[in-house]
Amino acid sequence: MMELGVPFSKIVLAAQQTIYMVSISLAIGSVLAMMMAMTLVLTNDNGILKNKYVYTVLNTVINIIRSIPFIILMVFILPLTKEIVGTRVGTTAALVPLVVFIAPYLTRLFENSILEVDKGIVEAAQAMGASYFEIVWYFLLPEAYGSLILSVTIGTIGLIGATAMAGAIGAGGVGDLALTYGYERLNFPLMLFTVIVLIIFVQIIQSFGNYFSSKVRNH
Amino acid sequence: MINFIDISKTFTMKKQQTNALDHVSLQVRAGDIFGVIGFSGAGKSTLLRMVNGLETPTGGRIEVDGQDINTLSFSELRQVRKRIGMIFQQFNLLNSKTVYDNIAIPLRLNRVGEKEIRARVSELLEFVGLSDKVNAYPNQLSGGQKQRVGIARALATNPSILLCDEATSALDPETTDSILRLLEKINRELKITILIVTHEIHVIQRICNKVAVMEHGRVIEWGSVLDVFSNPQQEITKKFVQTVIADKIPDSIVQKLQGDRRNYKILRLQFLGENVRDNVLYRINKDFDVETNILFASVNELQQTVLGIFVIQVIGESPEIERVMDYIRNQQLSWQEVMI
Incomplete structure (x- = not known):
């Protein structure tokens, strides 16, 4: 095996940190994003709960957050992070900016997925006497499911990219490993190794996403 | 409802x-x-x-x-x-x-x-x-x-x-x-x-x-x-x-009629229900001194009722054609004269 210049346990720890950050922030971010995306779809101009005020406010907030690069967002909301998790540094502290970053991103992706559902489906649901909740639960979500899986896949990959920058607030992770050891200590083999690991990660996630999505869609 | x-x-x-x-x-x-x-x-x-x-x-x-x-x-x-x-x-x-x-x-x-x-x-x-x-x-x-x-x-x-x-x-x-x-x-x-x-x-x-x-x-x-x-x-x-429900006389027949030098009128008869149809056409041919010629006919079913449309050419002397029209007027059917 190639000499990587760092103890293997350090690599395992970095991988664990990345997986921890990605999975927790993805879970929380997805729930928030789904609520926001649904709100956008229902309140937009053609929505069944059309509400210009709610739509415009939410839409603008999402656009504002999405305009801020993650590395800046992370340090910008440090006071909020401290307020929520009690510390400004470490892996857990990175969760707050990661969620703030990924939720609006996923919201846009989810919004598109839900908008892809044929309007006629909603009309059929209304004609059956479905309540608003039932329209979402029995009609919109099942119909958007395949597309939503792909959206989560894209979001996950974006999130892995963001975690690399979380090293700036001492969150660790695979990206941080590559930067501190690979780049700053000129350890090229380690750099190469982490890049390959990340590529494999992303490939696997994308393949899984494609597989499940097409399984749901190709009926 | x-x-x-x-x-x-x-x-x-x-x-x-x-x-x-x-x-x-x-x-x-x-x-x-x-x-x-x-x-x-x-x-x-x-x-x-x-x-x-x-x-x-x-x-x-x-x-x-x-x-x-x-x-x-x-x-x-x-x-x-x-x-x-x-x-x-x-x-x-x-x-x-x-x-x-x-x-x-x-x-x-x-x-x-x-x-x-x-x-x-x-x-x-x-x-x-x-x-x-x-x-x-x-x-x-x-x-x-x-x-x-x-x-x-x-x-x-x-x-x-x-x-x-x-x-x-x-x-x-x-x-x-x-x-x-x-x-x-x-x-x-x-x-x-x-x-x-x-x-x-x-x-x-x-x-x-x-x-x-x-x-x-x-x-x-x-x-x-x-x-x-x-x-x-x-x-x-x-x-x-x-x-x-077609009720138009085909163009080729219209053309032929334009060359027809005999004295005639074209009548459009409409029958609802089957019973009257044969009788009326039969009577016209039998009781009047005219020649009839069916130019167009269509029979359609609507709501289990038959709707028949006949366009006939009635050829003969003018007074006799008038008598035919009088007879049709007294029947239970809608009709009209068709100009071409």
Whole structure:
């Protein structure tokens, strides 16, 4: 095996940190994003709960957050992070900016997925006497499911990219490993190794996403 | 059953007002198969959607079983909607669900138990003739089969009214016919009142007993199919009716007539019901000193009644032709002289 210049346990720890950050922030971010995306779809101009005020406010907030690069967002909301998790540094502290970053991103992706559902489906649901909740639960979500899986896949990959920058607030992770050891200590083999690991990660996630999505869609 | 009372609907778009519906009044009786026909943009779909409150009028009101739809609360409206089935041009099935689950949805919304749902779905599938497709997905079905699933889904909650929004417009003629037969069966066996919106006159001819003709948001003519088809008043109605009930003399015959130097008149006779036809033609030939020549004839069935249209050339001396016309005047049939 190639000499990587760092103890293997350090690599395992970095991988664990990345997986921890990605999975927790993805879970929380997805729930928030789904609520926001649904709100956008229902309140937009053609929505069944059309509400210009709610739509415009939410839409603008999402656009504002999405305009801020993650590395800046992370340090910008440090006071909020401290307020929520009690510390400004470490892996857990990175969760707050990661969620703030990924939720609006996923919201846009989810919004598109839900908008892809044929309007006629909603009309059929209304004609059956479905309540608003039932329209979402029995009609919109099942119909958007395949597309939503792909959206989560894209979001996950974006999130892995963001975690690399979380090293700036001492969150660790695979990206941080590559930067501190690979780049700053000129350890090229380690750099190469982490890049390959990340590529494999992303490939696997994308393949899984494609597989499940097409399984749901190709009926 | 369904009462449209002076319905208007105005859309405002870019400060421009358009009247989608303009003081429309119609009555649909229980047991009717009521057809609304018009070109696209005539407002017929908007009218249909008012029955289950998918659209609300800006003027007038709609009563369904005596209940004013637009004064209901949202939850009351939802209860009314469960008694009104609806099918669509694009079927609007959930592509992510099997045929079974699609038909089960309205039942699940009503919190019906799974066991009961299973029995009801198989009963419905048998009724629409799709029992073998229970586990198929909509993408594996043909257009006609999808519409059958749509119909089964609409019938799941035992509605008393079925709304059909261009339900056959995406189907080929043969499939259209089978769907129309199914709708007829629903009306006859399940005693469901059907309101159909279409731009295809043969749909009206084939199954409706009442028809309303719409143009630019107004109902310009309505009544029983028999009356409207046998005696259309408005230009647009005539145009629609002519496409299924031909009454035009073919051009080649017109040309021949123009070269005919004999003294003649051309009469268009219209018979409703079979009994009179043979007798009248027979009498003209036997009792009068004229020669008759059938230029054109068509026999159509509407509501189990025969509508016959005959265009005959009556050749003879003028006074004798006058006598023939006097005789026809005294018969129970509508007629007119045709100029070419």
